[in-house]
Amino acid sequence: MDKKDKQQLSEIDICDLFITPAIKEAGWDQMQQIRREVTLTPGPVIVRGNMSARNKKKKKFADYVLSKEPGIPIAVVEAKDNKHTVSHGMQQALGYVEILEVPSAFSSNGDAFASHNKVLATGEPIETEFPLDAFPTPATLWQRYKTYRGIEDQAEDLVIQPYHMDSSGKEPRYYQVEAINRTIEAVARGQKRVLLVMATGTGKTYTTFQTIWRLWKAQHVKRVLFLVDRNILADQTLVNDFKPFGSVMTKIKNRKIDPSYEIYLGLYQAITGPDEEDKIFKSVSRDFFDMIVIDECHRGSAADDSAWREILEYFSGAVQLGLTATPKETKYVSSTTYFGEPVYTYSLKQGIEDGFLAPYKVVRIDIDKDVLGWVPPPGMNDDLGQVIEHREYNQADMDRILVLNQRTKLVANRVMQYLNATDPFSKTIIFCEDIDHAERMRVAIVNAAGQVAIDNPNYVMRITGDSVEGKAELDNFIDPESRFPVIATTSELLSTGVDAKTCKLIVLDKTITSMTSFKQIIGRGTRIDEENGKWFFSIMDFKKATELFRDPDFDGEPVVIYEPGDDDDPVPPDPDPGDDVPDDEIQEEPGTYKVRVSGVPARIIHERIEYIGPDGDLITESYKDFSRKQIQSEYASLDDFLKRWNGEKKKQAILDELEEHGIVLDNLAAEIGKDYGDFDLICHIAFGQPPLTRKERANKVKKRNYFTQYGDQARAVLDALLEKYADEGINTLESAKVLKLKPFDQIGTPVEIITKVFGGKAKYEAAIQELEQALFEQDQTA
Structure with a gap:
């Protein structure tokens, strides 16, 4: 095959005709040792607002993974079509080699192989090229892998x-x-x-x-x-x-x-x-x-x-x-x-970056009495008639020493406000200071939930070590098939060892200083559950606990820190002897006397939302800001975008590319306005253009007497398509299936409309493209 013909082949053709045969010829078993099109990571989920989408652009996808045995990868091969150089795919291959921790990376365009070898004898080059018929044997690459990983010959069978x-x-x-x-x-x-x-x-x-x-x-x-x-x-x-x-x-x-x-x-x-x-x-x-x-x-x-x-x-x-x-x-x-x-x-950070773990958004809420403090008037009594110590109480005291009932009510109302605005049946864990606080929070949630709590007595349950009724509902809480309980108030029980994979909201009204406890609590929400539509989770923080996210130790290497280890009891309570030993619970010691005050108001003075940014740190960014950056990374200017939009036969190809970046235009429409089309949403968000609604665009075309060049039936079809665009968007113009619907069925079948009314498929598609140009014509010179 000459070079010109070879350059017309697709990447898959190059694999099938040149790369795979060369690897097989070197002695590799196609069924056991050669894996094609291997997804290593699905790509991270991006969260902004209440919207989420997977960033498929960051999906890690290896063309070939070569294994000694299934499950023991030892090399990666990246393929490119013949328009590229032999080593063009090497940088990609090296990224996959780092993920798999193997020593051998290869790239090929079907002419030859480029090689990167992490295990070299003195004087050998790290990277080299060799012909297709010289690909290394399984024995060669296995020996290289053993050297790289420090595997002795006698350990090979194991x-x-x-x-x-x-x-x-x-x-x-x-x-x-x-x-x-x-x-x-x-x-x-x-x-x-x-x-x-x-x-x-x-x-x-x-x-x-x-x-x-x-x-x-x-x-x-x-x-x-x-x-x-x-x-x-x-x-x-x-x-x-x-x-x-x-x-x-x-x-x-x-x-x-x-x-x-x-x-x-x-x-x-x-x-x-x-x-x-x-x-x-x-x-x-x-x-x-x-x-x-x-x-x-x-x-x-x-x-x-x-x-x-x-x-x-x-x-x-x-x-x-x-x-x-x-x-x-x-x-x-x-x-x-x-x-x-x-x-x-x-790590959690790596799991989120790969897309195997759910990302989180953080809603940080400051309450006035926590941040500004509260000093009781001299001689003030609490609800039990005891004189309140005259000093300043702050966040560290709340629900440990001082109980402000209005504050508890405020937290419960804010939680229910969030759930009602998203999904009142999202599984939620509220972490409280102790059992007493967990019970008061349960009562406050019941009152804040209103009718839903009346209709469903198990809507919220206190699940703590001392509650037989609450613990009896634990299995139901973690079961995706069980709707109730929806909300669990707790102190320690659900911080570890409970697989609540559908948990979508974690509420922190608890002072947390232990990094271990914090990681375990956050871990309650990190599972992605596609079947039940859980792609991310939210953390509502009333006690500044999420400041621990900024601590380098949150996702860094463990180091020995000299601090009291009182957050984890090394020896849990002894079980009663018997056939079945009950789960260990953290039993709380009776606390000091709590000052309880009903009449002191509390209010939220500040609230902000943060998301995981590209580097894994928390940032404040809206879905609009995120989308703008992603669109501008693909199109440097409005002219670039217009050139691509007007030159693309199927606009859906552009929308699919943006979705790979994590941009779902339906999500943008929910924020900007559902009457705007995809084109206007993109131009407005990314390049600041004033948007027109779909109906406004359709009316402008009608006013220009665009349809006069067509016969009566063709005009009727195009006019109806324009109405469909105004109602539903660009996809309806690009799918011939729309011709099966009303009012087109009054004109004829899709085949009749395409062949008889327009004179064939090519002329019908040309008419659609002309209609799209008319819709967006006024923007071509913007």
Whole structure:
């Protein structure tokens, strides 16, 4: 094939005719080792106002991922059509190599391959080109990968142990693959303590399952103990992610470890306690378990005096894997000091940037008595007749020492105002200072909700450690299929370990100074739930807690900080003995006497909304501002845009491109006005042009007697199309399906209209393009 013909081929043709055959010829198995068109990340969700859209421009999509075995990527190939140079795709390939943490990147346009090699012998160039028939063999790139990752030859069988593949075809995401492979490689090197840091909502349990499965199938470990500290976590794991283990798996109960199983799920309160007879883990030998996995290991497992540490030390010869979203680093509790540095970290920031986690918007609200303070008049009594201490009370005192009932009412009303303006049935968690505050907030929400709370008694529930009724509704709250309860008021219970994936609003009326607690609370909202339409969540902050977002430690590497560790009780309350050990709850100590005052007014003095910006920091920006920047990144000037608009046969192509940037014009129309067409919305938002409504544009065309060049029937069709544009927009002009509707069906079928009235498809399409030019003609020289 000569060069001229080759340059007419599409990128897919180049792949099919040149690149794939060259890779196969080098010995790569097309079914097992070559994956085409691999989506690595879906692209982040952009939130502005109450609108959201996925920015598909930032989607990471590799043309080829080459693997030693399925799930063990070792190289990336980026393809381009033949109009580009051989190495044109290399920068893209290098981006994907960084994501997958592999050493080999290739680019090709069908003429040859360009190569980037991160593992080089002395004197070799980092980048080089070679002919199509010289692509490296699987053995060559596998050896390079082993060198790059530090994998010894004797560890190879363990490292390439296959993943579990279920009938649904579910595959691990790229970061889960990397977490699993890093853990397996660490174990293969003989490392006994391993730490994985993965943000809430990123699938730690599924990642753990695949890790255990591969180690177990390779017979590197035979008996595994997965330790959790809540019944709900053990039960969910048993029936969901760990289900493939089937009959070899059991949950430890009846205060006994049955030695006839291989995979054990354990509630650590069930296997240990303060007295020697409670320590049932000692009923088996120290070498009984080959591997122990500690879920949420920041919650005390690493404290020297904790119950979990005692279990870990007893089974000291086992591989010990710690899982956490928030490594705990204080003077008293340090998970990284115990486990060592994480073998892999996948942060909330990275998850949002990739598009696997839901972004958030923050509504910061300042209340006058919090910010300005309140000083009671001398000799003033509280609601119980006690004299109020004459001093200034501020935000730190609210609902801990001082209870202003009007403030509680104000918060509840603002929450309901937000929900009523968006969706009054959005799952919401309100974090309060303590149980007393959570109950008062429940009452205030009931009163603020009005009729909906009367019609649905479970609309709002207090779910705290002391409430049997509230805890009974916890499963319903986290179940996407259950509508009620909608709102949960709580203090600590829902901060950790509860998978409320449909939660769309988190309300912070709680003083939070612990970064660990803050991360766990934010983690309640980070799951994307496409099925239930949840793409982002909102944080309504009344106590300045979200200032922690600005702390470098929020999404940075963990460091040991010397601070009191009183926000996480290392040893939760002992369970009652019995068949089923209840979930541990944080039991609140009786607080100091609270000053309660009913008659002091409170008001909101300042409110602002912030969003996640391109660099991950919080910014204040409207959907209009965001759209303007994105449109101007595509079109530098109004002239550029008009040239593209008028030259594009199908305007929908332009709208699709903008949507890839996260711009949904329906969202803009909701802010600017629903009577404006896409063209005017773009020109107005991005370039400051005065907009015309669709009807105004249609009337201008009619006034110019545009239709006189056509016969009666063609005029009738075009006139009706113009009306359709005025009512519905540009899409109706570009789809022949509109001809099936009224009033066109009175003229003839779509085929009859196109062939008989206009004289064929080409002439019909030309008439549509002329009509569009007439609609936007006055703007062509703007």
